[in-house]
Amino acid sequence: MSIVVTGATGHLGRHVVEQLLEKVPAEQITAVVRDKARAADFAARGVKLAVADYNTPETFEDLFAAGDKVLLISGNEFDKGRVGQHQVVIDAAKAAGVALLAYTSAPGSLTAALADDHRATEEALLASGLPYSLLRNGWYHENYTENLAPVLEHGAVVQAAGDGRVSSAARADYAAAAVAVLTGEGHGNTTYELGGDEAWSFAEYAAELSRQTGKEIAYTPVSVEALTGILTGAGVPGPLAAILAGVDASIEKGELAITSGDLSRLIGRPTTPLAEAVTAALKG
Numbered sequence: 001m002s003i004v005v006t007g008a009t010g011h012l013g014r015h016v017v018e019q020l021l022e023k024v025p026a027e028q029i030t031a032v033v034r035d036k037a038r039a040a041d042f043a044a045r046g047v048k049l050a051v052a053d054y055n056t057p058e059t060f061e062d063l064f065a066a067g068d069k070v071l072l073i074s075g076n077e078f079d080k081g082r083v084g085q086h087q088v089v090i091d092a093a094k095a096a097g098v099a100l101l102a103y104t105s106a107p108g109s110l111t112a113a114l115a116d117d118h119r120a121t122e123e124a125l126l127a128s129g130l131p132y133s134l135l136r137n138g139w140y141h142e143n144y145t146e147n148l149a150p151v152l153e154h155g156a157v158v159q160a161a162g163d164g165r166v167s168s169a170a171r172a173d174y175a176a177a178a179v180a181v182l183t184g185e186g187h188g189n190t191t192y193e194l195g196g197d198e199a200w201s202f203a204e205y206a207a208e209l210s211r212q213t214g215k216e217i218a219y220t221p222v223s224v225e226a227l228t229g230i231l232t233g234a235g236v237p238g239p240l241a242a243i244l245a246g247v248d249a250s251i252e253k254g255e256l257a258i259t260s261g262d263l264s265r266l267i268g269r270p271t272t273p274l275a276e277a278v279t280a281a282l283k284g
Helices: 011-021 036-044 082-096 114-128 148-154 171-183 202-213 224-233 238-252 262-267 274-283
Strands: 003-005 029-033 048-051 069-072 100-105 132-137 156-159 190-194 218-221
Touching: 003 011, 011 029, 011 171, 029 036, 036 048, 069 082, 069 171, 082 100, 082 114, 100 114, 100 171, 114 132, 114 238, 132 171, 148 156, 148 202, 156 202, 156 224, 171 190, 171 262, 190 262, 202 218, 202 274, 224 238
Parallel strands: 003 029, 003 069, 029 048, 069 100, 100 132, 132 190, 156 218
Antiparallel strands: none
C-alpha cells in the first residue's frame, strides 16, 4: 500500500510530501511528477517517483495499486480542461481499486467561476463509486503574501472584495489536513470545509502590512471590472483575470468566510494566523 500524491512538486504537493515524510516511511510514499529532476530531493530521501501527466491518460495506467490512498491535487492549467484531467486520475484509481481518493476542492459556499471545475470533479468522483474525501480548501494566505512587491511599491492593497472577510490559512495547514486524511482512519466518504480560524478583511490586512513594514498601506476597494483590467495590465491572461476578480466578488458576499472549524480539528492545532504569514513573507 502506497500513499500517492499527484502534483507532488507543486506548492501544495511539496508541503504534503514533506509532512508525510514526518509520519510514514519514505518507501510508502509515491510522488507523481511530470519532471523527475524537480523531485530529485524527494528521491534522495527514498520517496518513490512516478512520471505522469494529466494530459496523457496512458501515463496513469498501472500507476496505482489496490489499497493505495491517493491525493488528487487539482491541476492549475485552467485552459486545458481541468475536469477532463482529473477524470484521468479518477478512472485510473477506479481501475486499480484504491482504498481512498482525496481531492483538493473548493469551499461548498463558493459560487465564483473558479469553483465550476471543482464541482464537476466532485460529481465525477462521487459517480465513480470510489471511497472519497473532499478536501474543500479555502483561500491560502500565500495568494496574497507571495505577491507583496506591488503592494509595497504602491502602498495600496487593491481588491474588489468590499468589506468581505476571508478565512484563509497557510498552505502548510491545508497540507497537514491532507496528511491527516491520508494517514488516518475513518475518512472514507467524507467532506471537509477547510478554512482558517480567523476571518479578516482587506482593510485589516492593509493595517497589518502597515504595522509590520512601518509604511502607510491603505486598502483601495475597486470594482470587479477595474480589478480585471488591473490584472490583465499586469500580464495576467484575460480569462484567468476574470476568474480571480470573480473570487473577490464572492469574498464580498461572504463565500470565503469558512466557519466549520474542520481545518483546525483535522490538524489538531490552531491554523496559522495571517500575521505570521506576512512576517514570513517580509523576511523572505
